[in-house]
Amino acid sequence: MRDIIFGGRTLIMGVINVTPDSFYSASRIRKTQDAVQRVFEFERTGADIVDIGGISTRPGAGEIPVEEELNRVVPVIEEIRKRSALLISVDTYRPQVAEEALAKGADIINNISGLRYDNGLGQVVQRTGSYIILMHMRGKPASMQELAVYENVVEDVSRELDESIERALNAGIEKTKIILDPGIGFAKKAEHNLLLIKHLPRIRQKGFPILVGLSRKSFLGAFTGLPVEQRLIPTVVANAISIFQGADIIRVHDVEEAKITVQIADAIRNS
Numbered sequence: 001m002r003d004i005i006f007g008g009r010t011l012i013m014g015v016i017n018v019t020p021d022s023f024y025s026a027s028r029i030r031k032t033q034d035a036v037q038r039v040f041e042f043e044r045t046g047a048d049i050v051d052i053g054g055i056s057t058r059p060g061a062g063e064i065p066v067e068e069e070l071n072r073v074v075p076v077i078e079e080i081r082k083r084s085a086l087l088i089s090v091d092t093y094r095p096q097v098a099e100e101a102l103a104k105g106a107d108i109i110n111n112i113s114g115l116r117y118d119n120g121l122g123q124v125v126q127r128t129g130s131y132i133i134l135m136h137m138r139g140k141p142a143s144m145q146e147l148a149v150y151e152n153v154v155e156d157v158s159r160e161l162d163e164s165i166e167r168a169l170n171a172g173i174e175k176t177k178i179i180l181d182p183g184i185g186f187a188k189k190a191e192h193n194l195l196l197i198k199h200l201p202r203i204r205q206k207g208f209p210i211l212v213g214l215s216r217k218s219f220l221g222a223f224t225g226l227p228v229e230q231r232l233i234p235t236v237v238a239n240a241i242s243i244f245q246g247a248d249i250i251r252v253h254d255v256e257e258a259k260i261t262v263q264i265a266d267a268i269r270n271s
Contacts, residue, residue, distance in 0.1 A: 001107060001129045004087065006209045006248045010262045013049040013089060013251040014042035015215065018072040019056045032075040039076070043086050046259030049108065051251060052076055052101075053091035057112050057141045057186075059218075069097050074104055081105035089133070095120035102128045108179075112137050112186065114164030115171070122171030132173060133211055134164040136183035144187040153192040154199040157182055161203065179249070181211040190222035197238065200245035212242040213251035232257060240265045 004011075018035050029035045039050050054072035055064050069092065077088055081104065089108035090101040095118055098109045102124070108131040115122050115134065125132045136157045138147035150156045161180055168178055182196045182203055193214070196203075203210055214220070220234035221227065232254055239250045239258065243265040252258040 001131070002087070004107075004131060004209075009266050010243050010247060011048040011249045012046055012255055012258045012262060013051050013211070013213075013249050014039070014047040014255045015251060015253050016042075016050050016052045016076065017056070018052060018054050018076055032079060035076045036079045039080055039086070040084065042255045043084060045256040046262075047086065047255045049087040049089050049249070050080070051089040051091050051108075051110055052106075053110075054097070055092070057091070059141060059145050059185075062142055066094055066096050069094065070100055073097060074100055077101055077104045077106055093117045093121065095124050098124045099128075102130050107131060108133060110181075111135060112141075112183070114161065115167040116164070119167075119171070122168055122173060125168075125177070126172040129174075129177070131177045131179060132168060133179045133181050134161065134168060135181035135186065136161050136164070138187040141186075147187045148189045148192065150192065153188070153195050154202050157196060158202055158206075161206070165206070165208075175208075178208050179211055180206065180208045181213060184212060184214045185217040185219060188219075190219040193217070193219040194223075197242055197245060200242060200247065204246040209248040210246055211249040211251060212239070212247040214238050214242065215250075215252045215254070236261050244269055 016035055016038055018029055042050055052073055054069040088106040089110045090106045091110040092098055093111055093113045098121055109125055110133040112135045138144055180203055184193045215235050216228050216231040220231045224234050236257055239261050
């Protein structure tokens with residue numbers, strides 16, 4: 001597995017949803033070739049990583065059979081790897097999908113459950129030496145918003161991420177292969193997301209790279225009144241603030257605009 005260099009500049013992760021039901025309709029792709037073309041467009045406009053998801057994790061989303069998730073994700077990875085060395089992340093919580101994706105050339109497993117669902121996933125990551133993104137969430141997507149109750153959201157999320165880190169280390173995953181994600185929009189109310197972005201340095205204190213995925217999410221609409229199709233400017237603003245607060249990776253639907261955001265935010269931060 002290749003090493004990812006953190007700390008020099010903010011990395012851009014482009015979202016590839018090979019799904020019919022992701023929350024942002026413009027990000028939905030049904031055909032492998034269309035997904036591959038989107039990947040190469042992302043690469044051309046500045047993506048460092050692409051994150052391929054074969055199952056929707058939006059609030060209220062249900063599950064699909066493992067075989068269907070594999071059929072959506074694996075052909076895309078295979079086609080990318082024939083023509084590009086771009087870093088590939090796969091958004092999954094299933095060991096079977098992770099194992100096959102990594103065997104076909106993926107570099108990162110983006111795990112929304114923080115290794116809460118299946119111990120086998122940690123074993124796959126350990127055995128292959130891949131990177132893993134440990135995201136904070138409670139419950140499952142279908143019911144997670146019912147669990148968005150916190151005494152202190154920053155400290156509660158920090159503590160629960162510690163539990164995910166412990167699970168990863170107990171599985172034998174190297175510390176240098178762990179990336180943390182506070183889970184913006186996952187089992188969070190709108191105000192919780194603001195506090196997590198504002199207090200991102202609290203998560204950074206743990207000593208791991210941080211990914212922030214807030215692109216076009218509903219909390220941006222809660223404070224602007226804008227529908228998902230019109231949330232590009234709020235996304236740019238919130239991503240710039242996240243970079244100032246310590247994000248190492250921003251996960252986005254709009255790579256070209258994210259590239260400009262990163263160029264300016266990094267230049268100011270590093271001046």
